Amino acid sequence: MANKKKTGTIIGVIAALAGTYVILRTIGKKKVKEDEESFKNDPDAYTINEETKEDDTFYEAHSKRAIDVILSFFGLVLLSPLYLIITLAIKIDDPGPVLFTQKRVGKNKKFFKLHKFRSMKMNTPHDMPTHMLENPDQYITRVGKFLRKSSLDELPQIWDIFVGNMSIIGPRPALWNQKDLVEERDKYGANDVTPGLTGWAQINGRDELEIPVKAKLDGDYVKAVKSNSLKGLLMDIKCFFGTISSVAKSEGVVEGGTGEMHKALREDVPEEDPEEDFAYRKSYTVDHSAHKKVLITGAGSYIGESFKDYASKHYGDNLDIDTVDMISPKWRDTDFSQYDIVYHVAGLAHADVGHVSDEVKEKYYKVNTDLTIEVAKKAKAAGVKQFIFMSSMIVYGESAPFGKEKMVDENTIPTPANFYGDSKWQADKAVRALADDTFKVAVIRPPMIYGKGSKGNYPVLAKLAKKLHVFPNVNNKRSMLHIDNLCEFLCQLMLTSEGGIFMPQNSSYTKTAEMVKEIASVSGHNMAVTGLLNPFVSLASHVPGKVSGLVNKAFGNMTYDMKLSVYEGLDYQVSNFQETIEATEGESL
Structure with missing residues (x-):
């Protein structure tokens, strides 16, 4: 009896659903036809x-x-x-x-x-x-x-x-x-x-x-x-x-x-992008007899400290470098007029952009955009001849995911994908708008920078390289810049007193598998790379959330067209790929 009742209930539910479906389909077809006519x-x-x-x-x-x-x-x-x-x-x-x-x-x-x-x-x-x-x-x-x-x-x-x-x-x-x-x-x-x-x-x-x-x-x-x-x-x-x-x-x-x-443009940020002054179109003369005073705005930063150490070692007769802390408002009392160059490195680094509050986003704009503009305006008013701003490749959006390609060329329009990239992009535009014949503005949009003591994705890959015995041989390409190549570039740029948009990078693109294998080799660790793991990487790239995000970070693609990074008169790529890995990992053995 109970089974019959249960069966009857099921049949009733099915009948009701079928009837509802027919009614809804009939109404739907009628409405679609009416809309098409209208x-x-x-x-x-x-x-x-x-x-x-x-x-x-x-x-x-x-x-x-x-x-x-x-x-x-x-x-x-x-x-x-x-x-x-x-x-x-x-x-x-x-x-x-x-x-x-x-x-x-x-x-x-x-x-x-x-x-x-x-x-x-x-x-x-x-x-x-x-x-x-x-x-x-x-x-x-x-x-x-x-x-x-x-x-x-x-x-x-x-x-x-x-x-x-x-x-x-x-x-x-x-x-x-x-x-x-x-x-x-x-x-x-x-x-x-x-x-x-x-x-x-x-x-x-x-x-x-x-x-x-x-x-x-x-x-x-x-x-x-x-x-x-x-x-x-x-x-x-x-x-x-x-x-x-x-x-x-x-x-x-x-x-x-x-x-x-x-x-939502910040104050003093132009709505339109100023004329794009791509530096690769010009030639440069490095004055090795010049002596210039440089102020680094941003104390304790990895790039700023690395540059100061490199310059004192290789260009000590040319560049006299001071640093000012930008966290304290006392920086505003610094006399900029005594300097030929202001090199602005202060900024907030990449965040987990999907998990931050509006207050944190506002802080990024205050530091990465507002502070940069204020420093540039102070430098110009003080008669500083050259202002160098560390922008980022992030202004062109995120890298292409696994299996896709992305190359930035001179026709690529900056399209930041999140508030971090936008805060950099707005500063990028604003400082270039200040440039004139007496105030040269050099905006540097570097790809991922790595070297001893660097943060970000490189240390993660280095740890994996020293622990894993096999690694996927995915054929991806990334533009990267070793810290020594960046520092050499900066030193030479300062001795030209020129401005423009610069995209320095290593002399060759980086393949993740080759980098990991080279790190393992320099560290004395045995590792093999194999394409047999590639199908698993491909499968993982389709898993929503953090899994695909990690895959894309490791094996995504994003490069600068090499011609954007070649500047006649500037010979800054002092270390090749293997040498940069040895310089980064060798001393820690």
Whole structure:
């Protein structure tokens, strides 16, 4: 009797779900047809280039859609109680419609109506991206702030997935009037796929990304999905679990939308990038008879102290170096007029950018941006002839992940991926804007610097090299700069009194496996590198969270075009790769 009752209950539940599915599908098809008719003669409609449009893979056309329908249907059913709670909260907080619809750009640039829980007040301009609003916080309701922070405002898009206008994973649908984003995505074919609730760009910065960076990430997603069904499935799985991690940590949400972080310029930072004065285009004359006084602003730093020691040993007759502590405000009492050169190294180093408060972010801007500008202005006012600022390769964003390539050339536009990179980039622009014929500004954007006593990724690799007996032979490339090569470069640069944008690096790119093997050899440790481990590295690179992050740090790719690092008249690459490892590890044996 009990079994019959149980069976009857199961049959009843199945029947109810089937009936609900049929009703929802019928309503959905009707709504989609109505929306298509309403947009049929829309004057703002985009055109799709049929010649460049790629065909869907089997996964994209069939498997992916089946997954979308099944998961979205059960999502609608299971989350219905939550929908009710949110509906009541919105009504109580700010009376008006619960749902908010917008005209968005779908697959093949066709318009559709996207649904969200309303998070903004009724008087908010309707068809305007949040980042274009002046002080967007004033329009967000109390409930809306929570909904946006937790991404719960996106839940009604489960309906958009169910009816086929969206997918669970894909590029976020652009507003109909975001032509800059649509055009940028055209370069990568990112308008040829169904937009998604979440995607590759969402878990790699979300609202903190500038449009060119976001479009490039969308293009990376499309490339994976269009290549073959297996890669498409793996990419969607990575995005799905990456989204869970991002939402749990509330990462990447910046009120103001796309690129808002980069638009919050500090005082005295120009909105436009000053004319790019790439140093490799000029020739230089090193005056070995000159004697100059140098002030290093930033006491106790690894780079500053290394330079001071190197210069006193190799250029003691040319450079007289003092250092001032920038932590105490007493530095402002220092008389800069007695110096020919100010070398600014003070700054906060790379942070775990996904786990910091707004207060910590503000501190980065105060030190890396505001302090740098103040020092540069003081130096110029005091008649200092040359100002040298340690910027960073980070202004070009993060390195490409495992399996991808990234080379920075003279046409690469700086696009910082986080607040650390942006704080450096804003200072980079601001100090270059101060340059003139009497005040030469040299901005140095070095890649990863390593040497004895250095911090960061190199010491981690060195420890692994001295413990492991096998290491993956991944064929990656990175630009790196040994501290001796940097110091030699600085000494020669100071004796030229010139300015410009410099990207010094070692004479050859570095392969992680070769570096680790060389460290092991110099340390007297036996190690073998093998390609047999590469499939495991590839698999680990698709695991969301810290695992893929560590893989990308170790085996990612990021290089400067070598021609950017060659300066006629400056012979600074005094140590080759093997010699730099011996210099770094040899004395510690």
